[in-house]
Amino acid sequence: MGFSREASSKEVLTVSREKISRAHTDLRRLSAFYREVYGDMASVREVLRILGRSGGEPGSVKASELYTRSLDCQNHGGYPMLERIASVAAVCGVPGAGMRVLDVGCGVGGPGRFLADRYHCRVIGVDLVPERVEAAKALTRLTGLAAQVRYRQADAAALPFPDRAFHQVWMLDAGVHVRDKRTLFGELGRVLKPAGLLVLHDQLGLPPAMRPVVRRAPYFAPTLAQLLRHLEWAGFRLLAWQDTTAQTVAYMRQRGDRRAQRQSKSATAVDERYQPAIQLRDAYLEALTVQGSRTGVLVAGRMGTSP
Numbered sequence: 001m002g003f004s005r006e007a008s009s010k011e012v013l014t015v016s017r018e019k020i021s022r023a024h025t026d027l028r029r030l031s032a033f034y035r036e037v038y039g040d041m042a043s044v045r046e047v048l049r050i051l052g053r054s055g056g057e058p059g060s061v062k063a064s065e066l067y068t069r070s071l072d073c074q075n076h077g078g079y080p081m082l083e084r085i086a087s088v089a090a091v092c093g094v095p096g097a098g099m100r101v102l103d104v105g106c107g108v109g110g111p112g113r114f115l116a117d118r119y120h121c122r123v124i125g126v127d128l129v130p131e132r133v134e135a136a137k138a139l140t141r142l143t144g145l146a147a148q149v150r151y152r153q154a155d156a157a158a159l160p161f162p163d164r165a166f167h168q169v170w171m172l173d174a175g176v177h178v179r180d181k182r183t184l185f186g187e188l189g190r191v192l193k194p195a196g197l198l199v200l201h202d203q204l205g206l207p208p209a210m211r212p213v214v215r216r217a218p219y220f221a222p223t224l225a226q227l228l229r230h231l232e233w234a235g236f237r238l239l240a241w242q243d244t245t246a247q248t249v250a251y252m253r254q255r256g257d258r259r260a261q262r263q264s265k266s267a268t269a270v271d272e273r274y275q276p277a278i279q280l281r282d283a284y285l286e287a288l289t290v291q292g293s294r295t296g297v298l299v300a301g302r303m304g305t306s307p
Helices: 002-038 044-051 063-067 078-092 110-119 130-142 181-191 208-214 224-233 245-264 272-289
Strands: 100-104 122-127 149-153 166-172 192-204 236-243 294-302
Touching: 002 130, 002 272, 044 130, 063 110, 078 110, 078 166, 078 192, 078 236, 078 245, 078 294, 100 110, 110 122, 110 130, 110 149, 110 166, 122 130, 130 149, 166 181, 181 192, 181 224, 192 224, 208 272, 224 236, 224 294, 245 272, 245 294
Parallel strands: 100 122, 100 166, 122 149, 166 192
Antiparallel strands: 192 294, 236 294
16 A cells, blocks of 8 residues: 555656646747747837837826737737627626736736726736736836736646636637646636636637647647537536637738738848748638638636625
8 A cells, every 4th residue: 555655646746747847848938939929019118119109107108009009919809809809798797897807818918908997997917928927017007007907927727816816807819828728727717706707719729730830839729619618617607609710810911911011111021020920920820711720709607606
């Protein structure tokens, strides 16, 4: 019996070490991927340059000046998609004034500031990548929302919050980067209040076109059927679903066309800094238009009675 317990302990320790190693590897790959694709596009300096402003004092820029231009919305479809997601979620329930909302995979914070600005709720954003958390904090200070919106580095599969802490959880185009879906949705369910809402937007399915991207960053996209099974296991029930593939594709093409127009006015070759973003867009377009991948918004309710 003692030998059996010792062997079992060693197996658990080995599995734990493997998980930690994979987590560190995923973080390094994801950090490098975001730096490669976005660079400093959402830094305070770059935002002020685009807006034609100087200074950068707290509250000197309105949050809406950023998110309505998709300057800080790095979700698929940018601000127009954010509006659509919010309208779908609103049918099930809006995050009222004073309610607590968790923005998982917050990136540089655009969707979270949108929610705080639109609904006057209190938002906590978490992201695995430290540089993105710092950018989110800086932009939130710039927009004067630091008292209403906070950010911290955290793993979506190990959230540092107590049970039933939030009225809603939003996760936009971030779940695709989380390896362990069962643990992820278990954590999202744990921190939601009973009858709270989970609002998701993400890619479904990883066809061959995505292989060049998968080699550079962690991507784990389930099918819709698989996603629903994970949600059911975690204690959620589906309330709403909309396929957003056409809008995602149109937005990607529009941004590509704008980049091409800017480039046509220049005598120089395509800036190498933009090549990773162009390659990413091309992979997504082939996956979404030819190979059967999809994007969609999903709203699910945490089973239980209202808090």
